[in-house]
Amino acid sequence: MPNRSIEILPKDNTGQASISNQKSLAKYPDLSAESSFGAAKLTTLSAANPTHIRLSSKNINFLHHNLGNRAVRQIMQTKFKPHQPTDQYEQGINRSADEVKSMSVFAASSARVKKKRPIKVNSRSGHKPGSIIQRAPQKTHMGEFKDKVYTDYVRGGKKYGVKIELEFHPGNKVNAKKIGMTQAVKITYGGTPLPNDPTRSNRAVKSGAAKGFFVDRISSRDNPVYGGPGLGRGKNPKDTPLSGGNYKLGYRYNDAGGLKDREAWIFDRPISNNQTPKSSMQFETTALALDGAQKGTYYGSVKWGWERDAAGTFNRIPLTLVSKGTPSSNFMEAAKEWNKATALGTLKTVSNPTNVYQNNHTTVKFTVAKGTKVTVSSGFGTDDMEWMSSTIVDGARAGQQGLIKVTDLKDVGDGAATIDLPLTQKKFTNYPNVWLVNSPVRSAATRIAKLAKNSEVQVIDKGPAQPFNTPTEKWWKISVVNSSRSSQTGKVGWAMKTYLSDTKVK
DSSP states (O other): OOOOOOOEEEOSTTOOEEESOHHHHHHOOOOSTTOOOSEEEEEOOOSSSOOEEEEEHHHHHHHHHHTTTHHHHHHHHOOOOTTOTTOHHHHHHHHHHHHHHHBHHHHSOGGGOOTTSOOOBOGGGTOOTTOOOOOOOEEOSSEEEEEEEEEEEEETTEEEEEEEEEEEEEOTTOOEEEEEEEEEEEEEETTEEOOSSHHHHHHSOOSSTTTTOEEOOOTTOOOOSTTOOOOOTTOOGGGSOSEETTEEOEEEEEETTEEEEEOEEEEEOOBOSOOOTTOEEEEEEEEEEEESTTTTOEEEEEEEEEEEOTTOOEEEEEEEEEESSSOOHHHHHHHHHHHHOBSSOOEEEOSSSEEEEOTTSSSEEEEEOTTOEEEEEEEEEOSSOEEEEEEEOSSTTTTOEEEEEGGGEEEOSOSOBOOOOOOOEEEEEOSTTEEEESOGGGTTTTEEEEEOTTOEEEEEEOOTTOTTOOSSOOEEEEEEEEOSSGGGTTOEEEEEGGGEESSOOO
16 A cells, blocks of 8 residues: 555644544554554654654564554654643653654664664663663573563663563463463652552552552553553453554464464563652563463563662663562562552542642642542652642632642542452462362363472462362362473363462472
């Protein structure tokens, strides 16, 4: 088909972006490697210094793999305020445009760009050649995690965060039709946890060793799969589409056509203006079977992110294995809070009065009473606080706008229910030749395997409503993630609770 182009420019001083070729945009909502667009134009929205970049189809493919389309999608989908330099979305747009402009792919012939070869980013964006670091794959019982790209995000000589493309490659014991990645994060300011919006505050662990961790999803989304769209009532994580702007589901299974095998992939770029010592964004990312024979099984987890030490020195957290099977208690505690929480609901102020600040976030513009309803359009961090760009909904200041501290807002919890994550438990067989069966009602006839002692398993269903579970005899559904008898790894079935323990036995 003939080349098409999209030009994104300010519509007027309200800052609403205008997009040409709206009909085509509706037909092709994502500029990705699979897009039918032959070309697109990315334009920064800085009124003082607009920048126009022509993207070829190969450039778009490059964006898909290295920015997750966020650079283009964010501009196309976001309302922004070009005359408010503290607005997060405008900053994000300009950062994305700067990063795109500085990439060597645009300075060289697109024919010289290799799809699988890491691209070194030009120092105009602050990334020095060679700053892309790829560590050895982090191997789990069921596959391995690889950082396709993992580098610092630098602007104006300062480090603000990291950029990562993370893959999970399923091993030969995996049997899943969909594999997604989900992650928990803890954001700290000066050593103190501070989620970056009021809905996420509701989802955060409130006490204990995991305090501050929450499942890393956009507040309006009910789906725990990273990058996945909201799914709505009655849906399940397995309903997540196979791909989107910043994620791709993986799979490994056999059907009539033979083996189907693909890695899962996510793109993330956690950044903050926060330069305070002892501040951080720490992630634990896990791969999860969403559909198929091993549905509900976790395939291990890794940690990554960034932190500042007591002197304020920035450090990228190395990609490191956390678990070869069931994620850590930090993740599982965050999953429990996620399952109890809701998507974005009604937001109200909690301080009496609540200060509403000008865009310099130091001067009070006006105040509103406790319990005032607000809506928010964006958020950003400074050295001591997370802020929300807010619009007052009721009271004498209705319709007025300003910045409100995250700590001065609360989500009352009336949003849509979140879709549950599996709360699996790590166990070990405590006796030789533990029976694994398809049906406890016909255990002898449906025996799958005699599990070796100290096989590592995940409890994925305790069968509370199953008729075969009685007060004196209980069967749990388990997924075997590691066994000394390799042929047993990957098996799924029912085993008696009596023969499962929290730790290995002698």
